[in-house]
Amino acid sequence: MGDSPALIEQAVAHIEHLCGAQAQRAPLYHSKSWGYESVSDYTNLGIAIETDIPPTGLLQAFRSIEHLISPSPHRDADGNYLDREIDIDIIAIDEMAVSSKDLTLPHPRMHLRDFVLVPMAYLAPTWRHPRLGATASELLDRLK
Numbered sequence: 001m002g003d004s005p006a007l008i009e010q011a012v013a014h015i016e017h018l019c020g021a022q023a024q025r026a027p028l029y030h031s032k033s034w035g036y037e038s039v040s041d042y043t044n045l046g047i048a049i050e051t052d053i054p055p056t057g058l059l060q061a062f063r064s065i066e067h068l069i070s071p072s073p074h075r076d077a078d079g080n081y082l083d084r085e086i087d088i089d090i091i092a093i094d095e096m097a098v099s100s101k102d103l104t105l106p107h108p109r110m111h112l113r114d115f116v117l118v119p120m121a122y123l124a125p126t127w128r129h130p131r132l133g134a135t136a137s138e139l140l141d142r143l144k
Helices: 004-019 055-069 114-123 136-143
Strands: 029-031 042-044
Touching: 004 042, 004 055, 029 114, 042 114, 114 136
Parallel strands: none
Antiparallel strands: 029 042
């Protein structure tokens, strides 16, 4: 929703400020909505950035950035996805595996989403999923 490239740039600027580092960027990736019906397509940007902030701290900070940019809810009363102006996900942190109530790393559905795998393959071609043992490119081939 809205001016996606401008909203994405705003989010990246906040993330770079938070982390104190410049993000490496994949090209913008456009795709159909995933997990719900929408007339809007997705505009995605994958980034990689160095940080010492622990995963739960990043998650809290990213939620704050989302709310700052777009305070509208991301889900309806039944828990279904809604169109939104910005959505920031942590896909992976190195080869870390985390499983908690609030955060699962790598992202539990990353291997099902081309809009995640294409930027991931660009940014981290040698990265291997710690649970599935495959690179993003290999996971993308499996998806196709």
